[in-house]
Amino acid sequence: MAFDHKNALKDIPPQPGVYRMLDAEGGVLYVGKAKDLKRRVASYFGRALNRRLVVMVSQIADIQVTVTRTEGEALLLENNLIKAHKPRFNVLLRDDKSYPYIRLTASDTFPRLAFYRGPKRGGDKYFGPYPSAWATRETLQLLQKLFPVRQCEDTFYATRTRPCLQYQIKRCTAPCVGFVSPKDYAADVAHSVKFLEGRTNEVIDELGERMEQAAEALEFERAARLRDQIATLRRIQQRQYVSGDGGDLDIVAAAGEGGSVCVQVFFIRAGRNLGNKAFFPQVPDAAGLESVLSAFLAQFYGDKELPPEILVNAEPDEREFLEAAFTEQAGRRVGIKHRLRGDRARWLKMAEDNAELALKSRLGSRAGYARRLEALRDALDLDELPARMECFDISHTGGELTVASCVVFDGDGPRKSDYRRFNIEGITPGDDYAAMEQALTRRYRRVQQGEVPMPDVLFIDGGKGQLGAVGQVLAELGVSGLKLVGVAKGPDRKAGAEQLWLPERPSAIILGADSPALHLVQQIRDEAHRFAITGHRQRRDKARRTSVLEGIPGVGPKRRQNLLKAFGGLRGLARAAPEDIARVDGISDELARRIHDAVSKEST
Known part of the structure; x- marks a missing residue:
């Protein structure tokens, strides 16, 4: 029975809100926002549509709407519903991370600069956001070389009775033991703040005056140190600055090819390029860059701090709606601009070139991954390409603080959001069989309950004995229908000599060292090993830090x-x-x- 859209439109008000397209089973096909719900929903039925929308509209069985007071509320609700339902016709951005900042504590006599990720607290100062933890820590290391403001934990700082190594290598002035006056320390803090705010020229001028004063006082060693600081600052200025006006903005450029899209985001704060990050959202067929950018901006900035300007390489659908919603969210004017000239046009072209380059690289690696996946299907004699693969590994030190890892690969590669670690307790130290049994039991109980998808292939780091023990655990849990593979290192324990053990085969499968299937197995096994070791080290470090x-x-x-x-x-x-x-x-x-x-x- 065809959906009666005319009857449905009668009950939809001309107010801001969110609409949901539902199929015959009640599943969510699409979630959208609108300043005028009635006009927006009606547009799906009164005009020529692209192929993607034609397919979607043909599956609509019901439309539900939620009225909101403002565009900002509609944007927030749409973002939450997309994350909750993951509708197949929406552009889906898999990016739930909060971005890191540099935090300067304000309440201490000797403030601390530190890496920070989380909600902002009143009183402290925050600089960023930075596109990655690496970019944040690189900036902190640079600051420590320029201005020796402490970065140590407060608990470490409070218990010092003598200077630490950072003082010896001239990266700190040892405020913990009173080797620097509050006035001199405050000067270094002020310079750090000015640098992070993009006021580097002021810092250089101040350091230049101090260098001249030191030279006049015949303090040549101090003058030389100030000279070196100035030279370093000038080199950083040449490398990092893209804007002479010191503004805050984000540059967002999308590129599409072969049904895939890359969105590149550059973070510019106080005129400084803090770095960039590439995103590869899941995009429905035939979605244009305008609709991709609109969906990306709505989801990306749904819970993040907004700059005053966002530069884009195509005008997003509903640009005015997004500007109004972002302005309401930020409490100040936020503009989305795409017709640019001069320097800004060049920055945008730079972001667009980076998006195209990242997309070509991803498509190339994806093609190689697809070939490895096909080779694995043939090697394991599977009926079809595996859609989901899991691999478990165990890590410990002398049997203590054992951690098991589970990594997941799908048709596109690693699915890191589905990775899991298990802290193993209550076993004989060093008993890897018992550790694996506990991890598999905890994981596959959830699989049996429908909380986690069943994999097509399960890899275990181990040989025939480990494989038999795992098979027994799965049998007791009632888990069947997956291909179980043991990955043994071979007689010489050399990469390329791995043996694949299957429960139904009396002997191992030995693939050539140049086999694409073996390369994929090695990648999955090594990723499980890396993830287990990282978890074990974190657990061990935490135990050592705990008093x-x-x-x-x-x-x-x-x-x-x-x-x-x-x-x-x-x-x-x-x-x-x-x-x-x-x-x-x-x-x-x-x-x-x-x-x-x-x-x-x-x-x-």
Whole structure:
């Protein structure tokens, strides 16, 4: 039965809001926003449509709308619904990360510069966003060379009794032990802030005056250091600056080829290029760059800080709606511009060239990946190309703090949003079979409950024995219908000599070292290994950073700080008698005995 759109339009008001196109089973085909819902929805039925929209409209069985007060509310609701339902006819951006900032603490006498990701807190200063953690940390390292403002954790800073290595290599002025006055430290902080705000010329002028004063006072060593700082700043200026007016803006350029799209975003803050990032949204067939950019901007900036200007290489659909929604979201005017001249046109061309280059590289690697996938299908005698593959690996140090990893590959390559780690507990240390059993049980119970898709192929890092144990675990869970493959390293444990074990075969499959199928298996196995090792190291580092004091009831952050200050660290505390511990402010005799017992036990 054809959908009666005329009857449906009668109940749709001419107000801002969000509409949802539903199919006969109630699934969401498409989510859209509009300043005028009635006019926007009617446009799908009263004009010539492209092939993608014709297919979508032919499947509509119902239309639901939600009225909002403003365009900004509609934008936010649309973004949430797209993330929740992932409609097949929407452009889908897989980017749930918050972007990192550099934070300057404001409440300390000696403020700290630090990497930060999360909601902003009042009082502190934030600089960014940066496109990646790498770009943020690179800037922090650069700042530490230029202006020695501390970057250490507050807990480390508070317990110092002598300068650390950063002071020795001239990357810090040791405020923790009073080697720098608050006034001199504040000057370095001010220079750091000006640099991050793009006011580098002011910093250079100030350093130039100080260099001349030092030379006049015959302080030639100090003058030489200031000269080197100025030279470094000028080199950075030449490399990073793209705008002489010091403005904040983002440059967003899209490029399409072969049904795929790359969107390149450059972050310009205070005239400085903080870096760029490429996105490859999932795009329905026949979607133009205008609709791709419109959907990308709505989803990308749905929960992010907006610059005053966004430069784009094609006018997005509903540009005026987006500008109104972004202006409301930011609390100030936000403009989306695409007709540009001069420097800005050149920046946009640069972003467009980068998008095209990244897309060609991705298409080339995707073609190679497709060939490896076809070769794997043939090697494992599968009926069709595997749509989802999982691989498990185990990592530990001497059996301690065991972590299991599960990585997922689909038809396009690694699906990192589906990666999972499992902290293994309650097993005999070093028992990899028991660790694998626990990880598989936890994972495939969720598969059986329908929370996680069933893979076509399951790789296990191990040989015939490991494969048999895994097969038994899956049988007990009632998991069937997947191809189980053990990846053994071979007699010499050399790359290229791997053996593939299948439960139904008495002997291993040995592929040539140049086999595309083997290269894919190695890639999947190595990724599982990397992910497991990373998780184990993080768990181990966290255990090492955790003080024995944190496990003692009644010892909170303040008392821990008092104890460590009083005894100069855990080593001094371990040598102290209960009576000495009880003299510390806030520590009772009973608590002192408990602290003494816990610390003494840990140090033995």
